[in-house]
Amino acid sequence: MTRPSAYHHGDLRRALLDAAAEAIGESGPAALSLRDLARRAGVSHAAPAYHFGDKAGLLTALAAQGFDLLTRALRAAGDDLLEAGVAYVGFAVRHRAHFEVMFRPDLHRADDPELVAARARAGGVLRGGVARRTDRDPDADALAAWSIVHGFATLWLSGALPPRVGTDPEAAARAIAGRLFP
Amino acid sequence: MTRPSAYHHGDLRRALLDAAAEAIGESGPAALSLRDLARRAGVSHAAPAYHFGDKAGLLTALAAQGFDLLTRALRAAGDDLLEAGVAYVGFAVRHRAHFEVMFRPDLHRADDPELVAARARAGGVLRGGVARRTDRDPDADALAAWSIVHGFATLWLSGALPPRVGTDPEAAARAIAGRLFP
DNA sequence: ATTTTAACTTGCCATTGACAAGATGTGACC
């Protein structure tokens, strides 16, 4: 049903975001080109500008989408703090492109209202899970928990980890996150 | 004494690396331009290619330099594991540009021999410090420790942390890293 | 049926990375 006719693509905005996630997954955010996305979507090279203004605008939208995906992933993990941490890592691996853009402020507009809101929603879920679990200073515990899963996810994605860690990121994450709250 | 005469700059390679670190510190790696670096160093636009081949070559060299700086920073922190973690965060904040490039494989050539060697040296120091300290599985403990300080450093640099964390990254790092090995 | 408006296109320009070919000093060798 997708109208291949150039004009009124129908869902170009989503198509471009999908293409961006795919392209970033292939070659990283540095190699991303708006014109390549336009080609993938079958539209002219200036079409993306209409929906996103410029490159930063597109990546801002992608980051916001990422935070909403993360929110859902954390909620789905339930009340268990450890499983939430595992879900965080799982999200990073499964939505690598989103994850990379979300925490790279030089690629997007960090003060964009929609992005700020989406980030706040995710942050709320994250800290809520910690507060339910710990009996000590919740802020510090939340930061420690966030740091360890975020750090592991980042290291995993960067390929800096030795092969000894294995091939299952979520299992490895469970092992190390369990060390924080034994 | 710095010869401003164009030809035979004298230390162009180092000058370009310095300029790159400065430029990345100002606007992030995404906005880095070889031609801008050349302008900063007062040479022609093609001069960088001689020393580094291409953009990835320059960033590979910067990453390798970063791992050596990290190695020195960790060694200087001494035998205490907690202080090594704090030093890791201090390095990331103080050498932000290096740190960002070091863990972004889409920006450099991860299999470059010099980079591989520099990374291995840093990894050796890192794991050595952990093995001296823990009595449990050293590999898993090393990974957990690395993850928590790396994650905190990354979050700090990304600006994603709430203001509540404060303005002193090393103090905050000490607080949360202490939770891993109480 | 006409007008308005949303969603694209075409055309253009400055900037960039990469490459090729040339210029210029520097030191080696005789």
Next chain:
DNA sequence: GGTCACATCTTGTCAATGGCAAGTTAAAAT
């Protein structure tokens, strides 16, 4: 002292990119 080889930088060029301006098309509103 002269020449030669080489390392280091320059000039020139090209295709690709991001972003802007102006035009075009189709769908919706009146």
